[in-house]
Amino acid sequence: xxxxxxxxxxxxxxxxxxxxxxxxxxxxxxxxxxxxxxxxxxxxxxxxxxxxxxxxxxxxxxxxxxxxxxxxxxxxxxxxxxxxxxxxxxxxxxxxxxxxxxxxxxxx
Amino acid sequence: xxxxxxxxxxxxxxxxxxxxxxxxxxxxxxxxxxxxxxxxxxxxxxxxxxxxxxxxxxxxxxxxxxxxxxxxxxxxxxxxxxxxxxxxxxxxxxxxxxxxxxxxxxxxxxxxxxxxxxxxxxxxxxxxxxxxxxxxxxx
Ligand SMILES: Nc1ncnc2c1ncn2[C@@H]1O[C@H](COP(=O)(O)OP(=O)(O)OP(=O)(O)O)[C@@H](O)[C@H]1O
Ligand SMILES: [Mg+2]
Numbered sequence: 653x654x655x656x657x658x659x660x661x662x663x664x665x666x667x668x669x670x671x672x673x674x675x676x677x678x679x680x681x682x683x684x685x686x687x688x689x690x691x692x693x694x695x696x697x698x699x700x701x702x703x704x705x706x707x708x709x710x711x712x713x714x715x716x717x718x719x720x721x722x723x724x725x726x727x728x729x730x731x732x733x734x735x736x737x738x739x740x741x742x743x744x745x746x747x748x749x750x751x752x753x754x755x756x757x758x759x760x
Numbered sequence: 761x762x763x764x765x766x767x768x769x770x771x772x773x774x775x776x777x778x779x780x781x782x783x784x785x786x787x788x789x790x791x792x793x794x795x796x797x798x799x800x801x802x803x804x805x806x807x808x809x810x811x812x813x814x815x816x817x818x819x820x821x822x823x824x825x826x827x828x829x830x831x832x833x834x835x836x837x838x839x840x841x842x843x844x845x846x847x848x849x850x851x852x853x854x855x856x857x858x859x860x861x862x863x864x865x866x867x868x869x870x871x872x873x874x875x876x877x878x879x880x881x882x883x884x885x886x887x888x889x890x891x892x893x894x895x896x897x898x899x
Contacts, residue, residue, distance in 0.1 A: 684864060684866075684867035684869070685811075685864040685865055685867070686808065686865070686867045686869035686870045686873055687867055687869055689804055689808065689869075689873060690804060690869055690872075690873040690876065690877075694796070694800065702863075702864045704864070705775075705776045705777075706775070706776075706778060706779060706863060706865075709779030709783060709807070710779070710807070712786070713779065713782055713786060713803040713804065713807050714803070714804075715796075730776070
């Protein structure tokens with residue numbers, strides 16, 4: 653499943669999608685960046701309520717397939733532009749992380 | 761293959777651009793044809809070290825050398841130093857402030873991640889003088 657397919661199936665709000673064909677292979681939920689850095693796997697969808705620019709660097713380095721901001725969180729100013737530049741897909745969902753995670757898991 | 765060198769000055773004041781050097785290293789390693797597994801380990805180790813210099817030491821320098829058999833990352837700062845390295849290495853230990861926590865840092869997992877991701881981690885530190893961290897990842 654590509655990130656674009658996932659976003660459509662889950663009716664996510666697309667913030668930016670510079671790499672729509674990226675394959676989703678798993679998921680990770682977390683807001684503490686060092687946990688995400690050490691634990692998230694390449695190809696994971698990362699669910700978080702963190703909205704700052706550091707999310708883009710962590711997503712790039714951990715090589716996650718996409719970031720979903722949960723709880724209706726929107727990225728801080730400048731984050732979308734940075735993500736476009738770094739090829740990081742960003743989405744948002746009004747639901748909480750457990751609910752979104754369960755839906756992602758059901759699709760995998 | 762010749763030794764390939766990269767040098768970065770890491771700005772201490774800027775949390776927003778923190779991680780830029782690590783992203784640059786990742787890009788370079790990919791261009792050099794380094795395997796994904798090694799790139800991942802270097803990315804984690806370098807990022808945690810870079811962030812620590814920004815958060816705890818007001819910035820510093822990073823030097824990365826790519827040899828045919830290994831990658832060496834040296835991070836050096838003139839920050840406060842680490843009084844108790846053994847304690848600092850413990851998972852969950854952090855002196856980060858509330859403000860830093862709010863940005864997602866301060867889980868106390870950075871140094872443990874650096875240890876796990878590298879084949880060799882050396883910490884030279886002196887209180888009031890600074891910290892030099894050398895990490896080796898074998899190819
Ligand atoms: N370069 C440094 N200069 C001074 N102190 C440091 C430096 N790097 C780490 N420390 C000290 O070691 C502690 C543990 O570092 P570690 O990276 O494991 O956790 P953290 O940075 O506090 O949180 P996290 O990395 O999970 O965001 C820090 O809280 C800080 O007190
Ligand atoms: Mg740290």
